[in-house]
Amino acid sequence: MAQHFAQLSDPHLTSLAGVRPRALRLKQLGGYLSWLRRRRHQHRPEVLQALQLDLQQSPPQQLLVTGDLTHIGLPQEFAEAAAWLRRLGDPARVALVPGNHDACVAAPWGDTFALWQPYMAADGDAAGADLSQYPTLRVRGELAFIGLSSAVPTPYGRASGTLGEEQRRKLAPLLDACRARGLFRVVYLHHCPAPGYERKRKALTDAAPLWALLEKHGAELVLHGHGHHNVEHTLHSAEGPVPVIGVASASAIGGGRHEPAAYNRYAVTRQDSSWALQVCTRVYSPHSGTFAQGDRSSIELQREHRT
Template identity: 35%
Template sequence: MITLAHISDIHLSPLPEVALRNLVGKRLTGFLNWKLKRHGEMKTETLHRLVAHMRDQDADFTVVTGDLTNLALPEEVRRAGQWLTDLGHSDRIAVCPGNHDAYVPGAMDEAIENWGEYLKGETLEGETFPFVRRVGDVAIVSCSSAVPTAPFLAIGRFEDKQAARLDRMLKLLGDAGYFRVVLIHHPPNAELQHPSFGLKGHRIFRQVIKERGAELVLHGHTHRSSIHHIPGLDHEVPVIGVAAASAAQGGTLDDPARYNLFRIEKVGNGWSCTMREYGFQRVGDDIVMRMQMRIY
């Protein structure tokens, strides 16, 4: 049996000191949003408590589906790298980046350089994404939807070339009998698309999953706990989102901080997979198991 933990939307706080020369374009609007609203909703103590609880589960592997930073300032990127190191060794953790990690042009390159092995695995054509990590019978495929965008937009992008590589990977891994978990920051299902924060290329992504199959798709971005499905090769594929890991109770838009824990096991010619959601309730101070459900 393999246990897989899923955490997302870290949004490390507080912001480092920001030089005036950095407050141009999108970073200016993001900084104002942080100061006026988000700084009161993303709490360091909330994140610390949730991560400590998750680490006590001693999962075999942990996936982080993006938005470790807020404005992708160089100091934020460095701090996020240290946070990953504190979370655990890179051979047990994989990251897919979020839109905040690619907030402005060049930020994603800094993240790739700073986060190193957490953003690496087996690849095709020498490209960074998708990359694959294999843990027992489980194959984790990390995609990227992270691109810099204009102010007031939080869209992601998934294009044909990455789709072609994902197609080949899922075919190879499926033929080899792996339980395939696909990571992407932006949700790919039609129900969660929006012109200002949706995934451009969500139809392309879904078409790959429909033609090649997968067992599970994990995402972040919405700051909400959610379960949807998209068509797969021979069964519907669960698409599961998790609340932001630093979201304090009492926020106006977000679910309180949570993480998911999956227990995956080969059973004959099929799979057994159960999910437990842990986190804060809207009332009360304790981290609790909020839900348990069988996926396969």
């Protein structure tokens, strides 16, 4: 029987109305001006409402949110996003990794990420005190969801991310342990892990060592956001090819060079010597105000199953 999950990213759901620009730090001020001039017109609450309605039609067993819920990482944005997460679903069914906008500047944990902690937590761990809790692991049936945080404060003009040596060091044995259990490993993070894909100022700074680690230790699927585009790469691991899939912003109205909002649904079925992966993209239509069927694909991943 298939197991179902979904991924959405970059909802940028918060409003900066009423924010006092003089109280902001330089990088936040730049983000505020971007919101004032264009982002508030591009990332729309009515699109997110349509998204929630579409998810409710056929709720996934697990929903992955790959970061950038906020615009400039203000405490009031974290509170607004926490309320949105509660409407989205129970923390046991919704798993979150943060993005670079959420870590726009360094800020007190208790006023920011602590408000999202139930959604960031691994199985059996509800009391993380900082982002060093990553990588996280949630096991749902035969699926292992492994979350990575690439969210770090960066200088003005940069939107890059970094995992860091410690997080990568923890990831390798986690991948091996999940493989030994015969699980379908889904790695999810905000920034694209493909080396050289993003411009330097927006890239994952340690994409190359992460890519090499995944080539060696394997995974079945890698998911990301960040670029506001639907995109796919293939990583060739020692165990076989691994789809690396990025998704557009969940709230984008679209138009011009901007892709309309989308999210991806996945279905995984174990076969004798492989996994069958179904990928279904749901795309927002500004004309109907609803999400509709987009691209569909079927991928067979040959793997040596262990139980």
